[in-house]
Amino acid sequence: MEPVVVAKNLTKSYTKGLRALDNVSLTVNQGKVLVVMGPSGSGKSTLIRTFNGLETFDKGELNILGIKVDSTHDEKKIQKIRRRVGMVFQQFNLFPHLSILENITLAPVNVQKRRRAEAEEYGMYLLNQMGIDSHAKKYPSQLSGGEQQRVAIARALALKPELLLFDEPTSALDPERINEVLDAMRRLAEQGMTMVVVTHEIGFAKDVSDQVLFMDSGKVIETSPPNIFFSNARHERSRKFLNQLDKH
Amino acid sequence: MKINQKLFFQLGIVILFFGLIGILINNLTINLIRTGLGINFSWLFKPASFALAEHPLPYSSSDSYAWALFIGWLNSLQVIVSSLLLATFLGILVGFARTGKNSLLGIISAGYITIIRQTPLLLQLMFWYFVGFLGLKDNVLIHIKDIFIISNQGIELSGFKLSSEFSALLLGLSIFTSAYIAEVIRGGILSVPRGQWEAYRSLGLSERKGLISIIIPQALPAIIPGLTSQYLNLAKNSTLAIAVGYSDIYAINDTIINQTGRAIECFLILLTSFLLLNLLISNSMEIINRIIINSRKYN
Numbered sequence: 021m022e023p024v025v026v027a028k029n030l031t032k033s034y035t036k037g038l039r040a041l042d043n044v045s046l047t048v049n050q051g052k053v054l055v056v057m058g059p060s061g062s063g064k065s066t067l068i069r070t071f072n073g074l075e076t077f078d079k080g081e082l083n084i085l086g087i088k089v090d091s092t093h094d095e096k097k098i099q100k101i102r103r104r105v106g107m108v109f110q111q112f113n114l115f116p117h118l119s120i121l122e123n124i125t126l127a128p129v130n131v132q133k134r135r136r137a138e139a140e141e142y143g144m145y146l147l148n149q150m151g152i153d154s155h156a157k158k159y160p161s162q163l164s165g166g167e168q169q170r171v172a173i174a175r176a177l178a179l180k181p182e183l184l185l186f187d188e189p190t191s192a193l194d195p196e197r198i199n200e201v202l203d204a205m206r207r208l209a210e211q212g213m214t215m216v217v218v219t220h221e222i223g224f225a226k227d228v229s230d231q232v233l234f235m236d237s238g239k240v241i242e243t244s245p246p247n248i249f250f251s252n253a254r255h256e257r258s259r260k261f262l263n264q265l266d267k268h
Numbered sequence: 269m270k271i272n273q274k275l276f277f278q279l280g281i282v283i284l285f286f287g288l289i290g291i292l293i294n295n296l297t298i299n300l301i302r303t304g305l306g307i308n309f310s311w312l313f314k315p316a317s318f319a320l321a322e323h324p325l326p327y328s329s330s331d332s333y334a335w336a337l338f339i340g341w342l343n344s345l346q347v348i349v350s351s352l353l354l355a356t357f358l359g360i361l362v363g364f365a366r367t368g369k370n371s372l373l374g375i376i377s378a379g380y381i382t383i384i385r386q387t388p389l390l391l392q393l394m395f396w397y398f399v400g401f402l403g404l405k406d407n408v409l410i411h412i413k414d415i416f417i418i419s420n421q422g423i424e425l426s427g428f429k430l431s432s433e434f435s436a437l438l439l440g441l442s443i444f445t446s447a448y449i450a451e452v453i454r455g456g457i458l459s460v461p462r463g464q465w466e467a468y469r470s471l472g473l474s475e476r477k478g479l480i481s482i483i484i485p486q487a488l489p490a491i492i493p494g495l496t497s498q499y500l501n502l503a504k505n506s507t508l509a510i511a512v513g514y515s516d517i518y519a520i521n522d523t524i525i526n527q528t529g530r531a532i533e534c535f536l537i538l539l540t541s542f543l544l545l546n547l548l549i550s551n552s553m554e555i556i557n558r559i560i561i562n563s564r565k566y567n
Binding site for chain 2: 072073074099102103105106107109111113114115116117126127130131175176179
């Protein structure tokens with residue numbers, strides 16, 4: 021079966037000498053979870069944002085679900101990808117002027133042209149899965165951060181995506197709210213969802229991921245299974261980073 | 269600050285304020301006594317005996333000053349309301365072009381805004397009148413089968429005529445105000461967090477749909493107050509009509525002052541007219557603002 025994500029030599033530079041992405045290559049197979057780790061500014065957010073066209077790149081090639089994109093950033097192809105890939109952001113980015121259920125049904129009704137009743141029914145099912153169906157009529161500002169992030173996951177799931185991207189989904193949450201979001205993500209992984217997750221959550225990476233990709237200064241330093249990465253990382257730079265994380 | 273000190277300052281301000289008003293009233297009384305006129309409005313019902321080039325209602329020089337003033341008020345209202353609509357339309361176009369993805373449109377609209385905002389309105393009105401319309405002499409600029417004609421006679425759209433004075437004022441006021449409205453709209457759009465764009469894009473929504481359903485509803489509360497103040501400015505700026513010879517309320521008041529010498533009464537009439545007009549505008553905008561805020565069910 022064809023891999024869900026294939027990146028070949030992705031390169032993006034902001035100014036001369038400073039590279040956000042430096043020759044990044046990776047593969048994510050169907051049903052696998054890839055965790056991307058690295059210090060801030062290492063390019064991990066930039067990397068996953070190229071997967072659904074929120075960021076452009078200068079060189080290299082991407083193949084997302086069989087759709088090939090290069091540095092020309094073809095709008096039509098990007099649009100096709102976005103209909104099949106869901107994304108969850110650090111700051112939730114829910115639409116504050118729409119109710120929770122409206123947030124979820126907006127894309128199915130407008131992008132997939134599904135009937136509203138059908139979209140609402142599926143939306144309620146997703147909210148139920150996330151344990152927040154009682155909030156369907158409320159507005160985002162009435163919910164806690166953890167609840168908002170679970171709504172954001174439900175919103176991303178509403179288009180029945182074949183790939184989910186998570187950009188530091190728990191970094192903006194209170195510590196006691198982190199687990200409710202991680203648990204929801206764990207369940208998605210168990211159901212066989214293909215996921216790319218940028219996170220600092222070691223516990224999640226250890227339990228859920230199939231591979232850990234470690235980045236620094238836009239480069240991939242190493243890609244290892246979690247049991248190797250966290251106990252016996254191959255690269256000196258990775259071990260240094262993990263030591264820093266442990267101290268927190 | 270101690271309470272005593274506060275009281276002292278406030279008292280000082282009150283004395284200063286009433287002192288100033290007292291001086292003005294004193295000056296006025298002295299002048300009225302000197303000229304022997306007194307304040308009196310009975311002249312309003314005498315025949316105006318001047319002609320008006322434009323009158324939306326029947327008017328002849330034997331009609332009263334009051335009727336002439338009312339015609340002037342209607343003329344003002346006409347040019348203000350139509351400029352307001354045109355300025356809003358142009359402002360929205362330029363504002364969106366300025367914020368949009370297309371860099372060429374962005375540069376053009378930035379240039380438009382810069383040129384329009386950096387030159388005086390009076391100059392622009394003169395430009396549209398003398399260069400834009402009268403400059404056409406006997407030539408016709410655009411002539412499409414008697415349906416749409418632009419000439420030194422003004423603009424004619426299938427039998428519906430706009431004089432060159434009205435057209436120059438309409439264009440001048442609309443274009444001038446549209447540059448400011450464009451900036452108000454740009455500010456409103458930029459006040460919406462970046463993440464909202466990324467969220468609708470990542471859901472596969474089109475740019476148009478995202479703008480209409482996500483960005484504009486969140487930008488409106490930031491746009492309305494700025495828009496109101498631009499509308500009020502437009503209404504006040506319409507008094508520059510006198511420069512291109514359009515008979516608005518200010519121009520007619522000016523003629524009446526010259527004929528009757530009733531400057532104080534005329535200024536009172538003018539002040540009241542604009543106060544009423546602008547109260548109408550700002551209250552209508554306040555109602556729109558309330559509707560938008562009340563339709564928001566979030567904070």
